[in-house]
Amino acid sequence: MGPKVFITRAIPENGIELLREHFEVEVWEDEHEIPREVLLEKVRDVDALVTMLSERMDAEVFDSAPRLRIVANYAVGYDNIDVEEATRRGIYVTNTPDVLTNATADFAWTLLLAAARRLIEADGFIRSGEWKKRGIAWHPRMLLGHDVYGKTIGIVGFGRIGQAIARRAGGFGMRILYSSRARKPEAERELNAEFRPLDELLRESDFVVLAVPLTKETHCMIGERELKLMKPTAILVNIARGKVVDTEALVKALKEGWIAGAGLDVYEEEPYYHEELFNLDNVVLAPHIGSATHGAREGMAELVARNLIAFKNGEVPPTLVNG
Ligand code: DGY
Numbered sequence: 001m002g003p004k005v006f007i008t009r010a011i012p013e014n015g016i017e018l019l020r021e022h023f024e025v026e027v028w029e030d031e032h033e034i035p036r037e038v039l040l041e042k043v044r045d046v047d048a049l050v051t052m053l054s055e056r057m058d059a060e061v062f063d064s065a066p067r068l069r070i071v072a073n074y075a076v077g078y079d080n081i082d083v084e085e086a087t088r089r090g091i092y093v094t095n096t097p098d099v100l101t102n103a104t105a106d107f108a109w110t111l112l113l114a115a116a117r118r119l120i121e122a123d124g125f126i127r128s129g130e131w132k133k134r135g136i137a138w139h140p141r142m143l144l145g146h147d148v149y150g151k152t153i154g155i156v157g158f159g160r161i162g163q164a165i166a167r168r169a170g171g172f173g174m175r176i177l178y179s180s181r182a183r184k185p186e187a188e189r190e191l192n193a194e195f196r197p198l199d200e201l202l203r204e205s206d207f208v209v210l211a212v213p214l215t216k217e218t219h220c221m222i223g224e225r226e227l228k229l230m231k232p233t234a235i236l237v238n239i240a241r242g243k244v245v246d247t248e249a250l251v252k253a254l255k256e257g258w259i260a261g262a263g264l265d266v267y268e269e270e271p272y273y274h275e276e277l278f279n280l281d282n283v284v285l286a287p288h289i290g291s292a293t294h295g296a297r298e299g300m301a302e303l304v305a306r307n308l309i310a311f312k313n314g315e316v317p318p319t320l321v322n323g
Helices: 013-020 036-045 059-064 083-088 101-116 119-127 130-134 160-171 185-191 198-204 224-229 247-256 294-312
Strands: 004-007 024-027 048-051 070-073 092-094 152-156 175-179 193-195 207-210 235-238 261-264 283-285
Touching (some): 004 013, 004 036, 013 024, 013 294, 048 294, 070 294, 101 119, 101 160, 101 207, 101 235, 101 294, 119 130, 152 160, 175 185, 175 198, 185 193, 198 224
Parallel strands (some): 004 024, 004 048, 048 070, 152 175, 152 207, 175 193, 207 235, 261 283
């Protein structure tokens, strides 16, 4: 019997099959999140864990798992893991970059275009029977949205996903601004992107897309002050983490017209319900599905397995975050 891995949710079968060749594998099959007390029980005799972004991996879990040597997060973001604590205990932490970059960038654009062109409102207008009831086939002022082509996009966070979003913006003839902790001269050249401090980016952009990891620095980085810097015609897209934005400030901004609209894939708590926000017409909502394509999720499953197999073979896991 090989070392034991516990997978906290049914990831795609390709990853589980790969892991079964090298590990004794147990999968939490319930589609709901594993209750915390059950997780603490399950980890008692495991050498490796595959975890989801919705599970907090902290000292309490590590204390309950004396044999644990590696945590492979099934996500590129790993703000759910206390990496410092893991490192202190000699526990490896890995994530799933690259394999979900294009799917997530595509989805940022899905939200951006849907919000700009009021797609959800338009869909509701038809489904509710309102179009037929009004009896107007076509009107020059019906459901007018915002131009995208040739406008300015401001991307906050210029890592793999931020740059993939910028690459797509080239096809829309857009001026590309970005802000990040450090300037990225090579990406600037390749993508024809201009660096801006955050405040300037917010002032100049027609579309602001958040693609930063959640850290102490990015927590609530978009609040009332920042939203007021944006153009009243601008649209905010968040595919990063909900806690990057102050939700109450965003609701005010959308209601009072400080900005024109928003596209959200992530929320401060998940699952989430916010009556006031969700009743607004100028926000497009998705339940954290940025990487939810068959290809990306299978790629993530394979990468998780490759990380664990490398670890078992005494090699450095390919996408180690605390090396
Ligand atoms: C991630 O990977 O961090 C996304 O939020 C989900 O795929």
